[in-house]
Amino acid sequence: MDWEDWGAAPRGYDAATLWGFSLGVPAVADRIRSEFEQDLETRAGRISRLLFCANVLRAYARSGKSMPFTEPARRAAEGLIEVLGEG
Template sequence: MSAPADKASGKLWDGALDAQQAFGDLDGHRPALLAVHDAIDDGTAYRAELSVRVDQPVLSDDPILRHDLHLPDSWWQELVGTLEKVAAVNTDRVAVRQQYMDRAIPQFVGIPAPAGTCWTTAHSDVHCANLTASPLRLLDWEGWGRAPEGFDAAMLYAYTLLQPGAAARVRTVFPILGSPAGLAGEATVCAQLLQTVARGDNLVLEDRLRDWSEDLRRR
């Protein structure tokens, strides 16, 4: 990574290092960070990170899943257990801010930001381009932090929307989706991705995201 020396700090800059201190290798499901080297040259800061090598391919080359998943029940159970361990970790890092929810959910989903939100710790970028099959590993920890309960499950669901079978499996193994407790997390993820659509990204998801937003409004 590189950044102007006076800006070489913050959530993304320190994400992997903070994750190593908070989670270690997460029972083998997170590539351990082995070393960090920092340098400054001509006003630019550089950080090199050395992690355990991951030999297994990720489940998808794209965050948006474009093929069905054929994974055993044990894999899904491991994923649920891993995200539960992440959620239980205390941190002052923030992945999603209430101010964003208050602004974006009404704008992009069409409902007020849910009140009484329960906050847990989230990886915050769970999708099939950050997951491996056997063994299960969850990659890219730069943005982890506090988020509405169920945020990680909602993120994985959003990126599987083009594959009804995979999307249905996500909803089955994460029963918080569709529940009152999961409304804030779902609405936040839906708003985030509809915002990217408004910017011209993730356009193939637009119709499915709008269907999801209609469901959230009915709830």
């Protein structure tokens, strides 16, 4: 991960990036989500998580190369779309 831009995006984006890259290890992703709950459960945090997932899925669509977090990102995106649609 590249830490040089940490803190430069909307609140929740940095934590969402950390969460997203950890999706291949569910226990770690759950821990990050718990530790950064105040950021990740805001509307901006949910949108940031969805953006991460969209970027992963776009990269997969272009390259065909799956990463350990590709399928978990797809599932997470579906849930985030549902939650964001309710609000």
